[in-house]
Amino acid sequence: MPNRGKVKLVERVKPTINDIARHAGVSLATVDRVLNERPGVRSVTVRRVHEAVKELGYIRDTAAANLARQRIYRFVFLLPDTDEEFIDEMQQEISSQAKSLINERTHIETLRVSYLDSTEIAAALDNLPPEKIDGVAVVAPETPTVRDAVARTRERGIAVVALLTDLPSSPRNHFVGIDNNAAGQTAAKLMGSFAAENSGKILVLTSSRLARDHLERRQGFDQVMEQQFPEFEVLPTVETNDYKTLADKVLPDALTSWPDIRGVYSTASSNKGLIKSLSTETMNLVVIAHELTPTSRAALQSNLFTALISQDKGHVVRSAVRLMRSTVDAVPYNVTQERIRIEIFLKENLPIEVTTDQL
């Protein structure tokens, strides 16, 4: 165990390229060439500089480097224009981070396009001017049209990352978002464990059967329900975007058709319709939904929802930016470090409501 007891503070000052230059007996320019692997330096000189770096324990000051470099990153977030609170919050998060990112020489902005219209997404991608845009984070379904547009965009020198829903069929794919299969598994574990009875029916709701993320959630859900809670019967997925239909028809119908319904799992990221259809009568149901938003938070608080599976919007945006940056700079990134966590929220561990004011 190091540092036991007594204080022994090291006061070592961080060496600069000046120190390296002096130590290696070369000029600043040469040190810079070596450090940035620029050509035109004799290998002996390269070696001497590297030795100096090692000996002095040099660490590049990226802030100073960026300042001098004047490199500006311009990224676009392409979000669906669906009426989803979660997506609206993503956009808010993006513009909130935009302010502080300016200090890191990166400009981000949001564009909204029709989610299920692959052609429109493709057009938006194709319209990105490569001379003004360095990267794009896109939320899109996995269709051939999208895949081709993504490929074209990459060829035009724009970095592309898949946001929230994966695009594994695209070559050189980078994904930022939760593992949706695991998210579905988590939902199932909670569902099976929280249900008061140990048999009965489970209703699964979705907003779109086209989206890959929803399919993956459903798959993971089924997997765990089958293996760990085989006594339950998971009903076929019901697709509704429509508030009224859900509240007035789907849920009531289901409850009358199957009086032994124990729970509802909604893979959608919009919860308003679901919440409208819930009431004190459904309090005994285990209701699991996705994404923490003001609406879903309230539903959890009032016991309408049992649990929420979520992903941190701040992390998603930051991670996407880091990924685009490292793609543009062609430097590696730590995959595991950029994995977005699957968060579970119960009423008890709900974080304090975040106010809009920043540090």
Added chain:
Amino acid sequence: MPNRGKVKLVERVKPTINDIARHAGVSLATVDRVLNERPGVRSVTVRRVHEAVKELGYIRDTAAANLARQRIYRFVFLLPDTDEEFIDEMQQEISSQAKSLINERTHIETLRVSYLDSTEIAAALDNLPPEKIDGVAVVAPETPTVRDAVARTRERGIAVVALLTDLPSSPRNHFVGIDNNAAGQTAAKLMGSFAAENSGKILVLTSSRLARDHLERRQGFDQVMEQQFPEFEVLPTVETNDYKTLADKVLPDALTSWPDIRGVYSTASSNKGLIKSLSTETMNLVVIAHELTPTSRAALQSNLFTALISQDKGHVVRSAVRLMRSTVDAVPYNVTQERIRIEIFLKENLPIEVTTDQL
């Protein structure tokens, strides 16, 4: 909905103090004086500069500012020298962040002192040289000795933040860590919901009854068990630091004395002893523990543990650093933003094992 459809990228360049100076008809130095609220500027000039700032939408480049300022922050983390995996991982996290923090002109280092010896903690605090140290993040029990030492340290001009366990009795207290009462509540909700039977006994284990965090967890736990799961009987807390006693005596004894034990909640952050005492025979118990570490992860994977309540070490360290920095600079920070989340891990949402290599 903004930005619908077409791409309209703004290319506005960030204004600098040069632009402000020109726009306001003053020199760089004067702009700097105004921006940093330094004295010796006529109020008319101040106003003119402020107007220019507004009009041009100036945002300070903090990286450049810090570069010029040459300000270095030196912080110490004072951790207990107990044999806890979690604390060891905290120390690792600290030294891992230390590397990248150097680029942000902040140096951090760890010191270990006996956790339950308030005198030793006080001595460590008193020994911090204010001319070399700007702030300290300390894990300490809430005793009068500690409280006084914290007060003295603050008076000597060193910023102090309470880490992991709160010190609310200290004036001007800053705490970085989870809300332990809520964490206990979360554990109880999981315990009551996951238990197969809806009555029986619950065993609560702790490593130290002196620590405030453990007390708070127990309180929160009892609160929710009582209110939401009154059919269960929560047994008095058993305190053990000792592996063998726990494995050979405590657990076996409890299981024979009370055959209707349904679950175990360990408020400790060290899980090795608990894990040793578990076996296939205890698989039907709901076991809830704290902190995600390689050990507890394995226990979750092998179904020995049911759920884990955790806090992100990376966040804790980063947050502590931000807090110390803003305390030193006497600038405000967003309290809600620094709240550490109470994470819930099940086998299903366990994040990928993080490798040690960095970006």
Added chain:
DNA sequence: TTGAAAGCGGTACCAG
């Protein structure tokens, strides 16, 4: 009360 100028740690262009 204000301005000029020399850095901070790097980068990049232009000579040699």
Added chain:
DNA sequence: CTGGTACCGCTTTCAA
């Protein structure tokens, strides 16, 4: 292949 030097955006003496 290598060195000199003018910045990047901001801070901080030192004079005026």
